[in-house]
Amino acid sequence: MTENSIKFGILGCAQIARKVSRAIHLSPNSTLYAIGSRSIEKANKFAADNGFPETVKIYGSYNEVLNDPDVDAVYMPLPTTLHVHWGVLAAEKKKHLLLEKPTALSVADLDLILEACRANGVQFMDGSMWLHHPRTAKMKDMLRDTQLFGQLNSPDLDSLGALGDVGWYCIGAILWATDYKLPKTVCTLPKLTCNQQGVILACGASFDWGEDGKAATFYCSFLSNVSMDLVLYGTNGSIHLEDFTIPYEESSASCDLSSGANFAELQVGWTVKPVKVQVASELPQEALMVQEFARLVENIKKNGKSPDGKWPEISRKTQLVLDAVGKSIELGCKPVDI
């Protein structure tokens, strides 16, 4: 812990909090300062199991974390149904908020949280780690290079998970690829699989941007073996990767870039094969996420800057499209305009 680092409190002992607490530890501008659970025993056990330093404060309630004046920011991996209550309360207690996804059950709920963050001048960011991997920035460079890639016209994505969970990533990646321009129309695919309780096990949707030519499709399923594919097609090239939300390895990640490919004479092969683009990462992407969040909090806390509006906007647009997919499912796979 350095004197200047941002002090994080964690609310809840979710599995994902193990990964993020390590990320807070790895991020050079951040300190794990406190953890709170509904019971002090659970919090103690979680701290011991994960080798937390003795300096970490252990609280037997979420409120105690929020009332600790030394906590700068909270990481909140609570069940989605609790996000509005605890997210709004955290903002009112002037805690910067790193909120696990999916951020809320609907845009209306998310707006309550975002409005509380705005009103209290605290930074909001959702827990989409992959956005912070340097490979993601590298891919954006490739997408922007029209000679290499041309115009984007059909990002396509398939991934494991139910809509609210991995669907968040799918929609997030599609919006990322299209510079967060909302699609005009959202329509779910005919295959929708639910369990007996009505929980979505597998679903997909297709997006249409109308006149500008872009289209995107995603499919997410709890019934497939782990897969995290992202494929982007442009007029001049394409990018493929199979590990977009969690890279195979921490130290670097790669994607396949195909640009200017065509068929060889007689169509018996290709003129150009894809090249593997390898991008090193100094820190795991979740630590980069924490570092970026802590940097923004430092700017607010020490330099009097305003919270960065980019991150809440990304979350809100993702949620907005997620809501539209949900509505299309409700309507029996009918198209929904955004």
Added chain:
Amino acid sequence: MTENSIKFGILGCAQIARKVSRAIHLSPNSTLYAIGSRSIEKANKFAADNGFPETVKIYGSYNEVLNDPDVDAVYMPLPTTLHVHWGVLAAEKKKHLLLEKPTALSVADLDLILEACRANGVQFMDGSMWLHHPRTAKMKDMLRDTQLFGQLNSPDLDSLGALGDVGWYCIGAILWATDYKLPKTVCTLPKLTCNQQGVILACGASFDWGEDGKAATFYCSFLSNVSMDLVLYGTNGSIHLEDFTIPYEESSASCDLSSGANFAELQVGWTVKPVKVQVASELPQEALMVQEFARLVENIKKNGKSPDGKWPEISRKTQLVLDAVGKSIELGCKPVDI
């Protein structure tokens, strides 16, 4: 030319005939015997440009090829609108028929051709070369290995081309992956791009097999850079390849197999990375296709066997699904039951 080899006549001088004439030459049981074009000049030029041996007969009409009693089989790369006329005539002249895809404008049209082949005891096969690459059989082995792959539950495919052209491959690959079980429902994706003449430049569709859990989606476009992706997701594994219709190289082709993958502790990586499965090919896949076709023709011609019903069935099912996709487009992206 060996004495026993099957003698092929080619109808028309299409670009693709250059590749297939080479394939006939490479296939050990086949001989390029004749080529016919609407003009003798065109046929002569095509033969010269492509280095045809002097022994190849050059005809200034399609009829002359069909009337040559030494021609065993015809390869027909004519425009799709001409397939019914010339396909039926070829069958009536007792010529075995290797027909370029798309086979017909509709199932009704294709049925006229298939019925003529049946009535005249001649072999029918469409020109889907990729089915003959040994990689394709290898992938089927992997798909059938439930330990490796589990149950197939969501083949997904994206490729370049308009519906009738590359859509044929997409639908064919989806049917291949599902052992030619027809989907229950077909629904086109909301993004449909046509040119001013109403020709489809980009479209896609999603298929649902109902209770058995399978789903598939394809997207094909003339607006993207060359891409030929096929991705198959099972409960235990997945297969990825990016060159499914035309392998990057002739001598071998590969696919990535991921089986039993899971996340590493803390979800900071994967327990298993995909492995590249390399499959050698003694001949280019188009030569393997010709060889298989000639083998069936030999069996009929010399051993008195009946034509193999597998190939016409594959073509017909592909056409049936293609028709349903076309109908869904006509209905404005409404689901169509098969």
